[in-house]
Amino acid sequence: MSQPLKRAVAPETAADLSQVRETVSQIIADVRSRGDEAVREYSGKFDGWQPEEFRLGPEDIERIIAEVDDRVIEDIRFVQRQVRTFAQHQRDSLTDIEVETLPGVHLGQRHIPVSASGAYVPGGRYPLTASAHMTIVTAKVAGVPRVAACTPPIRGEVPKATIAAMHLAGADEIYLLGGVQAVAALAMGTETIGRVDMLAGPGNAYVAEAKRQLFGEVGIDLFAGPTEILVIADETADPFVVAVDLLSQAEHGPDSPAVLITTSEQLGREVLAHIEEILPGMPTRDMAGPAWRDHGEIHVVADTDAAFALADTFASEHVEVLTAEPRKALDAMRDYGALFLGEGTCVSYGDKVIGTNHVLPTRGAARYTGGLWVGKFLKTVTYQEVTDRASSALLGEICGRASRVELFEGHARSGDVRAAKYGSAELTWSKERW
Structure with a gap:
């Protein structure tokens, strides 16, 4: 809750x-x-x-x-x-x-x-x-x-x-x-x-x-939507840093969600106050302002385990963990685009300088995919080669039976040919037979 x-x-x-x-x-x-x-x-x-x-x-x-x-x-x-x-x-x-x-x-x-x-x-x-x-x-x-x-x-x-x-x-x-x-x-x-x-x-x-x-x-x-940030913070977090980091992503556009999940109601209220102070002076307030007004959220939960569980339901693009033990999120969470652990790390580093890819899943897509990485540009393909006659004969016999269960007679005969030609099956190999 x-x-x-x-x-x-x-x-x-x-x-x-x-x-x-x-x-x-x-x-x-x-x-x-x-x-x-x-x-x-x-x-x-x-x-x-x-x-x-x-x-x-x-x-x-x-x-x-x-x-x-x-x-x-x-x-x-x-x-x-x-x-x-x-x-x-x-x-x-x-x-x-x-x-x-x-x-x-x-x-x-x-x-x-x-x-x-x-x-x-x-x-x-x-x-x-x-x-x-x-x-x-x-x-x-x-x-x-x-x-x-x-x-x-x-x-x-x-x-x-x-x-x-x-x-x-x-x-x-x-x-x-x-x-x-x-x-x-x-x-x-x-x-x-x-x-x-x-x-x-x-x-x-x-x-x-x-x-x-x-x-x-x-x-x-991947299919990309508006930039998202979700911050998980406990009582050890600096509310000013939290406020700054939330607004850093809200400036991407008026429909960019910025969410705080915290174990401290006091910190949540301080973050709210800081945002109200910071927003009017931001050069990008025309974007960050509507984003925070319309898509900003703050939730108070009982403990960090509850925070991690609630964060997973958002499956946010960026999750920043500002807690006493941020690395606990590595084991506790599974639905996110990228994790940013501890106050020394911010989402903006991921966007601009740190080296991980900033093209990440949004709109809940982190439930089933990660972001852009080198593997996206690679086709993982397979190849097969059977050089042992006995093994080909064995596969051919089983292929014939399995294919006929599915009523694929052509597939079955492809296996039969090899079973007959390479093995000691009852069938006798001859081109005329097929």
Whole structure:
């Protein structure tokens, strides 16, 4: 049981997305039909951007990067090293295997990178430079030979730091192109943009819906919704830090849930007071304010075990644990996108600098999936080889019987052939018999 100090006044519902769905469907159909012509048209309509070519050439990229402050470049390189290092450890944990399950029966597994992936790096209100690290560096560590990356212009301007990040991350193609038209072009291909096998990266509701509609025709990382934060705090937590961290994620958008679960009613009330003091002075209060007003929650529970249990019901994208023993959450919790343990660690580190991937499940999807990682760009495939005649004969006999239980006579005969040819079955092998 929990005692709510603040409830969400506009909790997430299955809102009517019919207009978004219809708009996205029309754009996808148009790009499928008219290719580059449609892409250019929508880019002009939504972003005021209709260049002769959307792809940036080597000279364009070099010129753009030269205009980026050296400290920004240095910081981009630092962060990408963190992302690359962690992704490489993930890749190293995935090994190819081959086992012999019966004499001469060899079963194997290989991890093969997709041939081409598309990285969508959002722009709009916030140029999410960090998304370039997460979607491009990770794909390259996985071994993807071709990464095509898109990012939109921002109010008609080139997002220079984002272009620098995309290039330094290892993008093979960079397109100054955003929105549904970019996602559709990557997924289906046009006259000038080659299609990809996998799409990765966050985006607004239209980009998310485009990925949903194109899934199956192309692979996607996951279905993403508004950014979420859930903080678990006990009486040892600093209420000011809790308030700051809640608002740090609320600024992503007016529909971003920010939830506190605490064992201390006093701390909960202090957090409320701090938020009321901090919000008016935040440069991003136009986003953080509505998010906290409509989607902010505070729940008081009896103890940390109850806090962990309640947190699992939210299956939040980010869970920050500010308790006396934060590592207890590793064993106690199972439904979350990413855990941030202790006051020395904040969700913003995960978003921007620490090296784990920030493309994470939202809207309860943490119940069944984790976030973007190197394995998302790999196809785990199997192979089989039987080199022992007796083993093939044994499998053939059993295959024949098992197949006939299911009324698959063709399957049964495929097994019978081998049982007869390689074994001492009553059947006599001859091509004419089959």
